[in-house]
Amino acid sequence: MSIQNTKGNLTIGLFGFGIVGESLFNVLNEKPTFGARVKRICIKDAEKPRSAPSSLFTTDPDELLNDKEIDVIVELISDSEAAYRFVSTALHRGKPVVSASKKMIAENLDALIALQKQTGTSFLYEAGCCASIPVLRNLEEYYDNDLLQRLSGVVNGSTNYILTRQAKDGYKFEQALSDAQEAGFAEADPSLDLEGVDAANKLVLLLVHAYGIVAHPAQLLYSGITGIHDADIKLAREKGYEVKLIAHALKTGGGDVAAFVLPQFVERQSRLAGVAYEYNGLEIESSLADVQFLCGKGAGGYPTASAVLSDLSALRYNYRYEYKKLTNAPSRLCDDYYLHVCVGARSLLHIPQEHFEQVEEWVSSERRCYLSGTIHVNKLLGTDWWRKPGVSLILYPDPISHEVVTSDLHEYAGI
């Protein structure tokens, strides 16, 4: 089914009434000129008090999915499995869906793309990546795979808020986290954000629209900020850097794409260092246009609702992701490259130096030890020492290389 009444009102069935759902509901009520109304809202907990008329709410998904008057499903719930069920049922029934559930989408991307092909029904999820910043349709429409050299971005607002509070305002980690939670930028259970899972999920969405790569988040190299020590942030400042959690998708010499999410030292004057608090920012490098930069709020109810709204607008003219790059010469993930890292730990004994191709420097103090060097990606993908509590692994500004000149190795590293 396509939405026939492109000029008329949209009738929405809404799953979820959390901060984004409620923001969307408020906006649609305040802006009747937008021409969309929420007819029914499916929630999990009927007992929770809600700021909308109780007659709108139901706990029965079928009351939305079977309602012929509802011509769009907006899915904004946190339970990924339930979200996938509702979304796939809606698509099967020919109801276009707008979703913000990046975890659900990233983990089921293959199946969801197949479902869109099979049903011919639109499934849009601009809010799933960088909230308010128009990223996915831009990558789909503006940037030829062939010419796209690099994406690098701050894509998780919660961790960026925490890191900014630590670096700019001198907060300790725990203090910064609880502040982020109070401000509504971190979940009650913040582990998906803190451990980099959320950023990895967003990288999956970027990869398919930028390069036509369908990856599962578990395939990607990622970590979050739980290992970052206050001393690491101090060290960064001393060196003229900021620590940021950066998602990268870098075209390698052979045309494959190295994709990873890791904390990174970025130059204090750089664009990404300037992305502060709950903001997200994405650098897009193409061989023609050089570096472009998109920046905006990456968390919060209204910024996320604004992306949902732009998807609803796109549905009025039956917009669908074409996944152009997937059908037209997609790139492949690269698993053969070296990372230039600084590893921090309580003792050098916690850092397996034999895994490194090259060690440039080690510094040992009572407080914290650091090893700087070059390591092959597979030495990280196959191990978990660098994910252990108290260990931080932070990329240098120029994070990857494709070759290590092994003959110079021992001399250079002094091994």
Added chain:
Amino acid sequence: MSIQNTKGNLTIGLFGFGIVGESLFNVLNEKPTFGARVKRICIKDAEKPRSAPSSLFTTDPDELLNDKEIDVIVELISDSEAAYRFVSTALHRGKPVVSASKKMIAENLDALIALQKQTGTSFLYEAGCCASIPVLRNLEEYYDNDLLQRLSGVVNGSTNYILTRQAKDGYKFEQALSDAQEAGFAEADPSLDLEGVDAANKLVLLLVHAYGIVAHPAQLLYSGITGIHDADIKLAREKGYEVKLIAHALKTGGGDVAAFVLPQFVERQSRLAGVAYEYNGLEIESSLADVQFLCGKGAGGYPTASAVLSDLSALRYNYRYEYKKLTNAPSRLCDDYYLHVCVGARSLLHIPQEHFEQVEEWVSSERRCYLSGTIHVNKLLGTDWWRKPGVSLILYPDPISHEVVTSDLHEYAGI
């Protein structure tokens, strides 16, 4: 005619072989996977040596416009009147057109919109505003008029290059201009850029896609950087500002839009101050998403060609600007507001103080005199003293207000 063979090759008729035309030609040759070839190139001067096979060139526009095999016209010439003739002929003949001629488009916007409606043929011009930055389709697709509060941006690469050279590298104006010309960021006749006409033309394009306002550049308040004195740039630095030429489209309290292009003091730490050299940058403020920022190269052959390329991609799926905001509750231009300005001149006698609603400060030195105050927009639109040689008019960071508390006027200003 729409392009039927969406997967097949595009056959292009190219008008113009300047820096952008040549860049586009090179890219299409180097990237056969893009699936477009230039069949014929119409130029004005047959004697000029060209870096492409001479068999491609003609001076007869009809050889392109009458060629049934050519399914897209790309128009990249500097002569606006000729450009308008070629574009309108092509649209009448059902050939979609991609153009970068902002002057021609801004001056004929009304007629070109009518022509698109009448013929049903696509006319795309992403390269006409901010070169490589995806702006126009984003404004058309992502940002609801109702929610869009403000656009403010550096939209002219040449003047920004010159101002950056003056502020960062200590160049004098003449030296900065000739450097910009050598680097290919300013025309041999740079007057359109220097006098703000080019930026005003781009503001016209922004206004129609952001707010549904069809304006003629001559209606807008604008100036360039020819009046900016080295002392003004020094003054800005002393106050912690940079001088930038900024295009604004600001929603006023009543919902109308104040639109103008003027030099402005911007805080040194602000996003727009960070837009350096030939870069352009646009802040987009919406009531939901808050401030977003798009930045990228705003001049140069390849960056501009990349926008042309993205329009060619969009033509593959028959994309057309819908001018949604024009049909759906367009905004109107506002002509009742006050500007907060700093005027510099050789003598205070060159500044008609009686035009000001409020004078906050005047400073007189041997080198240059300054008057800071508030002036109604109509006092500028109706006069030209502020455009005279040696006079600079620079906006303060918070440039407009809608009311002046007149009762306090004389007291406050000390008049």
